[in-house]
């Protein structure tokens with residue numbers, strides 16, 4: 001076995017997970033990659049290819065095992081090499097871009113990442129430093145002359161104006177000092193990783209994720225922890241942020257770590273207590289007064305509105321920055337009074353051009369001038385509207401007025417005016433809807449926002465035949481329509497409850 005850079009980075013996060021990936025791929029891959037994960041991979045490839053434009057006319061090593069071609073390109077001091085491949089007795093890796101620096105007679109190494117320097121910068125920089133340190137160790141063992149190590153990533157301040165300005169969109173940061181500071185530690189850690197991961201015997205011992213919240217668990221958690229119930233202490237809302245609480249619960253050896261076994265006097269926040277309580281006594285908690293007050297703030301005609309968007313890492317249009325959401329679709333149900341079924345209308349933009357104006361004008365045409373606008377998770381729709389204003393200031397009044405009428409139906413569940421064991425501590429509409437009604441997303445061709453996003457991207461980048469494209473457009477319309485009808489159905493349910 002040769003340890004790849006990817007597997008080493010997984011090992012740094014969790015040795016057991018890396019071992020399962022290498023030795024039990026059927027377990028590691030038992031859950032196929034989600035559309036969201038595939039989109040991340042695709043985005044990485046796109047940004048990688050784009051970054052080559054910073055150093056044009058390079059030679060691409062197409063075969064991912066071609067160490068011989070890499071060697072000969074290096075010997076010839078080829079000015080720019082894309083995807084050079086290296087290996088040692090224990091390790092193997094592919095770099096992104098090598099650029100010959102004739103002044104110092106060595107290569108500069110550029111590692112490209114499809115992320116920006118925004119959220120979690122410190123944690124990301126640590127991973128990127130380890131990534132470059134791995135490369136440095138392998139390159140040194142291959143006697144490759146190395147000058148500087150750079151990280152190339154997206155500039156979150158960049159706003160496209162006309163053609164993409166590669167030097168504005170991508171930043172080059174010198175990571176050489178960061179890498180030099182950790183090189184010895186990484187080198188010895190790589191040897192340890194090789195030792196652990198080349199063993200054929202499965203590592204024993206407890207999964208450290210037993211003291212982490214559900215969202216931190218990897219896809220092999222169930223395999224390694226078959227005795228943990230599907231609704232366990234790990235599902236208590238925000239429990240992953242209270243490490244001590246979760247450790248105390250684990251230490252109690254509750255049967256199957258089930259949420260049903262949490263002692264009544266265990267100290268939890270009110271939100272957590274309510275969640276545990278409804279699961280244990282199998283009853284709903286409904287604060288009718290609070291729901292009543294909330295519903296009274298809603299004015300007729302009531303517009304149930306939902307957007308679908310695509311976050312393009314590489315800005316597609318002027319006015320857009322990296323990962324800015326492109327709004328391409330909305331659905332609208334309008335209830336003019338309580339007793340009659342809502343009227344439905346919708347909009348979808350299926351061209352590859354910028355949809356802003358058509359999107360806003362369809363909203364202008366279809367939304368009533370008065371009444372409340374109900375959304376689920378208002379920061380999303382309102383954030384999209386704010387970005388639309390930045391790019392299209394001529395629609396400022398309309399979009400700001402729209403935002404002023406928004407009411408967030410999710411608040412009923414976030415603020416625990418209504419708690420049901422079927423929500424499992426979540427407030428996503430995908431949990432709330434099937435619990436409170438007979439409606440469900442299960443029968444739809446598209447069942448979540450990530451798939452909707454990916455589908456639209458494939459439509460506008462011509463990845464479907466004409467027939468498939470029309471089918472996908474219909475699936476998108478059905479999906480978004482259910483999102484707004486779901487809000488209507490939940491609102492009706494709340495009315496019936498009070």
Ligand code: SF4
Nearest residue numbers: 014207208209218221
């Ligand atoms: S569940 Fe956590 S500790 Fe267990 S293998 Fe996955 S990442 Fe590692």
